[in-house]
Amino acid sequence: MAEAIATHLGRAAVAARSPLRRRSPFQRKAFPYLLVAPAVIYLLGITFYPGLYAIYQSLFRVRFNSWTFIGLDNYTKLLGDHEFWASLWNTFIMGSGALLLEFVIALTLAALAYRDPWIKSWRILFLLPMLFMPSAVSFIWKLAFNDGRVVSDLLMRIGMIDRPLDFLGNIWLARLSLIITDVWQWTPFLFIIFVAALQGQDAEIEEAARLDGARWSQIFWNVSLPMLRPIIAVALVLRGIDIVTMFTSIFIITGGTPGGATETMSYFIYRTGFKRFDFGYASAASVLLLALTVIIAQSFVKRFFRSGRED
Amino acid sequence: MARRRKSQAGSLALRYAILIAWALFCIMPIIWFLTIGLRPRTEIVLPRPLYIPTLSLDAWNMIWTAWPMGAYLRNSLLAIFGSVVIDLLLAIPAAYSLARYKYRFREDIGFYILSTRMMAPAIVAIPIFFLFKTMGLLDSIWALMLIYAAMNLSLVTWIVRSYMLDIPPEIEDAARTDGASDMRILVSIIVPMCLPGIITAGVIAVIFAINEFLFTLLIASTQNAYTLSVALANFTGGSDGVIYNAIAMVAFIAFVPVLLLVVAIQKHLSRGLTMGAVKG
Numbered sequence: 001m002a003e004a005i006a007t008h009l010g011r012a013a014v015a016a017r018s019p020l021r022r023r024s025p026f027q028r029k030a031f032p033y034l035l036v037a038p039a040v041i042y043l044l045g046i047t048f049y050p051g052l053y054a055i056y057q058s059l060f061r062v063r064f065n066s067w068t069f070i071g072l073d074n075y076t077k078l079l080g081d082h083e084f085w086a087s088l089w090n091t092f093i094m095g096s097g098a099l100l101l102e103f104v105i106a107l108t109l110a111a112l113a114y115r116d117p118w119i120k121s122w123r124i125l126f127l128l129p130m131l132f133m134p135s136a137v138s139f140i141w142k143l144a145f146n147d148g149r150v151v152s153d154l155l156m157r158i159g160m161i162d163r164p165l166d167f168l169g170n171i172w173l174a175r176l177s178l179i180i181t182d183v184w185q186w187t188p189f190l191f192i193i194f195v196a197a198l199q200g201q202d203a204e205i206e207e208a209a210r211l212d213g214a215r216w217s218q219i220f221w222n223v224s225l226p227m228l229r230p231i232i233a234v235a236l237v238l239r240g241i242d243i244v245t246m247f248t249s250i251f252i253i254t255g256g257t258p259g260g261a262t263e264t265m266s267y268f269i270y271r272t273g274f275k276r277f278d279f280g281y282a283s284a285a286s287v288l289l290l291a292l293t294v295i296i297a298q299s300f301v302k303r304f305f306r307s308g309r310e311d
Numbered sequence: 312m313a314r315r316r317k318s319q320a321g322s323l324a325l326r327y328a329i330l331i332a333w334a335l336f337c338i339m340p341i342i343w344f345l346t347i348g349l350r351p352r353t354e355i356v357l358p359r360p361l362y363i364p365t366l367s368l369d370a371w372n373m374i375w376t377a378w379p380m381g382a383y384l385r386n387s388l389l390a391i392f393g394s395v396v397i398d399l400l401l402a403i404p405a406a407y408s409l410a411r412y413k414y415r416f417r418e419d420i421g422f423y424i425l426s427t428r429m430m431a432p433a434i435v436a437i438p439i440f441f442l443f444k445t446m447g448l449l450d451s452i453w454a455l456m457l458i459y460a461a462m463n464l465s466l467v468t469w470i471v472r473s474y475m476l477d478i479p480p481e482i483e484d485a486a487r488t489d490g491a492s493d494m495r496i497l498v499s500i501i502v503p504m505c506l507p508g509i510i511t512a513g514v515i516a517v518i519f520a521i522n523e524f525l526f527t528l529l530i531a532s533t534q535n536a537y538t539l540s541v542a543l544a545n546f547t548g549g550s551d552g553v554i555y556n557a558i559a560m561v562a563f564i565a566f567v568p569v570l571l572l573v574v575a576i577q578k579h580l581s582r583g584l585t586m587g588a589v590k591g
Contacts, residue, residue, distance in 0.1 A: 050438030125334045139543065195581070
């Protein structure tokens with residue numbers, strides 16, 4: 001505490017010496033804004049402008065180059081469109097399935113591995129799937145599940161099934177295939193973060209609990225895990241955002257089939273815009289997805305990331 | 312006591328069983344996919360899969376003769392490299408501003424930058440497509456460069472900012488009393504001192520740019536702008552279907568440099584992936 005106050009005073013003293021004394025007060029005030037401005041302008045150009053454009057375009061029926069103003073018709077149509085609701089549901093069901101599995105597996109593996117003498121090897125081994133391009137990973141699993149029938153063959157060899165399964169022809173098997181693809185590639189993301197967090201915690205607290213006779217599972221649940229909570233939250237938010245925007249694997253593996261059961265919101269927007277060329281309608285869907293994202297971002301992000309200097 | 316030791320041995324065995332099982336689940340598909348890249352096309356899609364194939368370099372020859380692989384590599388390299396340069400030029404000053412100055416709206420600006428990471432590509436895909444169309448940038452690596460830079464700018468800024476916060480302010484204060492200007496301090500003190508953070512941010516930006524799929528799919532339509540990631544999806548031979556051995560070969564060509572980069576920044580990886588929130 002005393003130390004904190006001392007550095008605080010030190011800083012204040014330095015500030016009082018006024019590092020920027022040769023500049024006018026305006027320059028001094030403007031400098032930090034000038035430093036951050038290029039990045040902000042660039043990002044506004046690539047998010048704010050497109051956002052406004054999408055809102056504007058969503059009020060029109062767009063047929064190639066002819067735009068007809070139709071007010072909110074796209075939105076009312078969207079709210080009654082079962083394909084749109086299905087895409088929302090699919091995003092939710094596949095996203096939460098994948099996120100839950102990844103979380104449980106990554107936390108279990110991290111808890112088992114972080115004090116292991118071979119942790120460095122485990123880390124590299126578990127990391128490998130994440131280092132392939134998602135498009136390549138999608139092809140690996142498309143071949144394994146469907147075109148090459150490898151998964152069916154292996155399951156038959158161990159006697160779990162009698163006939164090959166039609167993984168992409170069945171609603172739940174297709175969803176499961178996409179979930180497994182995501183779990184295989186992205187569990188490492190959470191694992192790496194959890195291991196780092198567990199290793200970074202104060203070892204003395206664990207040691208004290210151990211000396212008191214607690215078993216390692218007790219230590220993990222009652223000591224390590226509560227300390228890990230903020231980091232778990234950050235990791236899940238970051239992974240959750242990427243899962244909600246799931247696109248590549250859908251595009252390559254299923255194309256939304258069977259019967260639209262694997263079509264996510266991203267894929268719905270893509271298909272409406274770039275396959276059916278109904279850009280106004282697709283923009284309306286984008287705006288709704290944007291609203292959803294903003295709500296999620298507002299409610300989660302600020303709580304888990306701290307901005308500014310910690311003083 | 313003996314029972315306790317026995318149960319400990321049992322739990323140790325269980326622990327290794329689980330870890331080894333997951334390691335196999337991670338590695339086996341990769342090894343199997345490598346054998347796909349090294350076998351002839353006739354041995355891929357069969358009624359029953361073949362696990363021990365004939366060794367063949369067909370795929371390697373095919374990607375260089377049947378497709379403009381050189382162009383795909385060039386596009387990927389230029390677009391990614393350019394985007395990282397843009398990111399660093401914009402992010403380093405922004406990160407410094409967020410890490411070291413106190414001013415109105417600083418928090419809001421910081422969170423705005425962070426929140427662009429939450430933007431789903433699909434939301435902006437259509438407007439961006441029209442924007443690049445108007446600018447005449449469709450099917451060019453310039454468009455890819457701009458979009459990759461935008462996509463990664465938030466994470467590069469936040470990672471660099473996190474490393475800048477670790478530098479004790481006393482060092483800058485000393486330089487200030489010696490009469491160095493703020494810009495000078497940033498360039499010759501701060502940047503060298505947070506170089507690990509800058510490299511980490513750069514590597515993570517490179518990986519996300521290599522992975523990018525949706526925007527590239529919309530922007531690129533010929534070999535002028537196809538990158539490795541999207542070129543894969545075009546390795547189909549008309550009625551013959553997907554050409555998996557070529558896809559596997561290209562997947563490994565992209566995998567090797569990513570692996571090397573990640574091994575190089577291994578210690579910083581978790582911090583980079585969480586945009587600085589976890590100090591690994």
